[in-house]
Amino acid sequence: MTKPHLLIVDGMALLFRSYFASAAMNQFIRLEDGTPSNGVQGFARHVLTAQNIMKPTHLAVCWDMGAHTFRNELFDGYKANRPAPPEEMLPQFDMAKDVSQMIGWQNFGVKGLEADDLIGSMIGKWKDDAQITVVSGDKDLLQLLNPTTTIAFTKKGYSEYDVYTEARFVDEYGIVPKQFAEVKAFMGDASDGYPGVKGIGPKTALQLIQNHGSIDEVLAALPTLKPGQRSKISENEEMLRLSHKLATINCGAPISVDLEALRLENYSPSTFDLLEQEGFRLIAKHARSLY
Structure with missing residues (x-):
């Protein structure tokens, strides 16, 4: 029996990508009441195309639920350097979820968690039951x-x-996937606002984990490291461990639905008619061309 194929969509990533790609050219694709919809129209067209290419049997869309998460409780500086979303984007967060529901996709989000955490939790729940x-x-x-x-x-x-x-990752990085958060802990992440170990870049961070396997093993091997690395790591051990917590995706979010609840149904022409009536003409046109 063929396993189900679950497509998990990072809704936030596609919404932001679509917004900025079109906003750069001043294409806000406003609805009749003047509300901008460019990010939403791009997000939905992206998912429809992915569905057409990848042929999933099941689909879920994951969202951040506000900017404040448990990582902000751990570290005040987490994502603090990111600018607030542009004004034209603000109405599109709820609009994207509404359109997603209109098309028949299920939305998921938990207050205090990021979309990444929901994605990780779904993978943990269904990795034995589906291709994801x-x-x-x-x-x-x-x-x-x-x-x-x-x-x-x-x-x-x-x-x-x-x-x-997984095979490509192991071949390219020389570590297993779960060790990637430990690499991130050493190198930090400027876009997420945590520094890791100052003076340790991506190449050295990867080498440390390749050679020693974990943060704990690197710390145990400090006397054998180069003097510069030794001092940088020992002086920043607290931030190193905090950065690891920030970099690690939380796979313990409650996922209360059964996999079968995410099964995709064939699209009805009435769905595309409704999208058009609501002003999402580009989505409707794109959907009709694919389905």
């Missing part, structure tokens, strides 16, 4: 790779992806 493909632009998700999970990173337009399997 995640669509995102967030490299942090590499830590979630396993024999039944593939991550397709957005690359160009709606149809080009950089696809990672």
